[in-house]
Amino acid sequence: MQMLQTAAILFAIAALGGVLMAGIRFARKVNPPAWVAMLHGLLAASGLTLLAYALCTQPLGSAHDTATVALVLFLVAAAGGAVMSLAYKWKNRLLPAWLVVVHATAAVLGFLVLLFAAFASA
Template identity: 65%
Template sequence: MLHTATLLFVLTALGGILMAGIRFARKQNPPAWIAMVHGLLAASAMTLLAYSVFTEPVPTLATVALVLFVLAAGGGAVMSLVYKWHHRLLPSWLVGAHATLAVAALLSLLMGTYGGG
């Protein structure tokens, strides 16, 4: 289950890179459908990760990743509900903070899943 969650988060990260590229290169928000797929993949992966953390022994880094992903999800929800909903350009600092948390979480999860940490 941890491996599946990790794979889903990697796919989610690819969508995040695409959306950040659109936001910064075009200076506009990415299309809503990309953001929805990104959020759906992230929520699916986080559900699997949370289930793993709460039901089976997992590396400590996987638990750290879950906490970081929850924080990153909060930033994603703010971007979606406050900015995209009102058709306001996503602030660079919020995109950066969301990405920083998500990358730290993904690296933690990768090390926990495949690095034996």
């Protein structure tokens, strides 16, 4: 459970960067700075890696299925983040609002499911 809880903390910190970037994108109608996006991605990737490692190596009991759902949702969010970075930000094109919303929705749902797996089962 400790690895799931640590992953949740990493995702929570990454979410702060996500909220900042969404605010920049929607309020100023420009892409957020690259350093914020890279830090956000690094923290989220660290949480994703730790979550996957915990699922592969630790006996999580009843939390295993729930944590697996969280992993899938975070993988969907990661795919959206990669598309935003490579297909839009890299080419200096404005991030599409619908993709930002889909990315955020998958990440928030994954985070809520992970919180349930990490803390409700503990």
